[in-house]
Amino acid sequence: MTSHLDGNALAGPLSELFRDDMTIATGRCAHCGDVSVLAQALVYDAAPGWAVRCRACGEVLMVIVRTGERMxxxxxxxxxxxVPA
Amino acid sequence: MAVISRGFTGRPRESQPDLPPGQYLTKDFPVLSAGPTPAIDTADWSFVIKTETGKDASWNWEEFNALPKEDVTTDIHCVTRWSKLGTQWRGVSLDTLFENVESSYDYVMVHSYGGYTTNLPLDEILDGQAWIATEFEGEPLTPDHGGPARMLVPHLYFWKSAKWVRGITMQRDDNPGFWEQNGYHTNGDPWREERYW
Known part of the structure; x- marks a missing residue:
């Protein structure tokens, strides 16, 4: 069956884009309204990219793709x- | 001074003529997915082709399996760089499914249980190029590989061969699917290495 990681796996790739450690950032799921830190998201990385899903409803929060030279x-x-100011 | 040349010797011995550029051979069948494996009861399964005319073509599991099926032996190529040669599938040709479908649109969006989508030009899935597969290596397709039914479009990178298919919607424009929205090529020909935009 397909397995997933927790959102702590996002620390590396998101550090290239954001100033802070984004795993402790909170976000609201646009589908169900659940608010949680990114570390609690479900990360499906056995794929052509990273599909990050809501811990509560399973819908897609974010998608990260590396195209070699671009993210x-x-x-x-x-x-x-x-994120903390 | 004499110029010594080895001349043109053709393809090096170590090359794999069946492997597109940038691919490596695997004997395994890696499981890739952008989400959890959906539990699909064939009693609830259906496949629908939707067009702009409003006349849908649809099949339940029993009706779908009553359609003529074809055996397909083909190489498959994943954009994550593995290729698997000589895989054996059985399924219904898209030519059969589109026999009585009328549309003036040139593109399709494939939809899966679980929400995955991928876009394709219609002319890439007709004329014996694509199937809805229900068997792999002589056995019913397992859920982790897309069972009960998945797309099989082996001449394109395998993200186009959507697992857990539930339908196709005709579209006027080549709107991008799940991965195509985020960097992956709209067409995805492995021999042209069409990985990214």
Whole structure:
């Protein structure tokens, strides 16, 4: 069966894009409204990219793709991404 | 001074003519997925082709399995760089499914249980190029490999061969699917190494 990692796996790739450790950032799921730290998300990495899913409803929060020279981050299912000021 | 050349000797011995550029051979069948494996009861399964005319073509599991099936032996190529040669499948040709479908649109979006999507030009899935597969190596397709039914479009990278298919929607424009929205090539020909935009 397909397995997944927890959101701590996102620390590396997201550090290339954001200033802070994004695994302790909170975000609201655009589908179900669940608010949690990114470390609690479900990360499906056995795929052509990383599909990050909501711990509560399983819908897609974000998609990360490395294309060799580029990294693309799609935050389609995250609202109110919050980091300490 | 004499110029010594080995001349043109053709393809090096160590090369694999069946392997597209950048691919390596695997004997395993890696399981890749952007989400959990959905539990699909064939009693609830259906496959629907939707068009702009509003006339849908649909089959339940019994009706689908009553359609003529074909045996397909083919190489498959994943964009994560593994290739598997000589895999054996059985399924229904998309030519059969599209026999009575009328549409003026040139593109399709494939939809899966679990929400996955992938886009394709219609002319890449007709004329004996694609199937809805229900068997792999003589056995019913297991859920981790897309059972009960998955797309098989072996001439393109395997993300186009969507697992757990539930339908196809005709689309006027080549709107991108799940991976195609985020960097992966809209077509995905492994021999042209069409991995990314």
């Amino acid at each position: 693309m981050v799609d935050l389609r299912g995250v609202t109110a991404l919050e």
